[in-house]
Amino acid sequence: MVAYTKDEIITATDAVRNFSSVLKSIARKEKEKVVIVKNNNFEAVVISVDKYEKMEQAVEILENIYKKTKK
Numbered sequence: 001m002v003a004y005t006k007d008e009i010i011t012a013t014d015a016v017r018n019f020s021s022v023l024k025s026i027a028r029k030e031k032e033k034v035v036i037v038k039n040n041n042f043e044a045v046v047i048s049v050d051k052y053e054k055m056e057q058a059v060e061i062l063e064n065i066y067k068k069t070k071k
Contacts, residue, residue: 004035012038015046022046
């Protein structure tokens with residue numbers, strides 16, 4: 001399970017009210033991720049586009065490796 005710091009966790013209400021500052025904190029790399037909580041459940045994670053694209057590439061590589069092992 002991934003660990004989150006207290007600064008990375010915000011409520012959905014705070015995310016709506018402070019959306020611009022949440023995006024700025026990600027864009028400026030002040031925060032690597034922001035986790036949005038609604039009704040005491042982790043509902044979403046906001047990350048930079050760069051980080052998302054790297055994760056997508058990693059998934060694609062792993063899927064290709066998996067496919068090769070299944071042949």
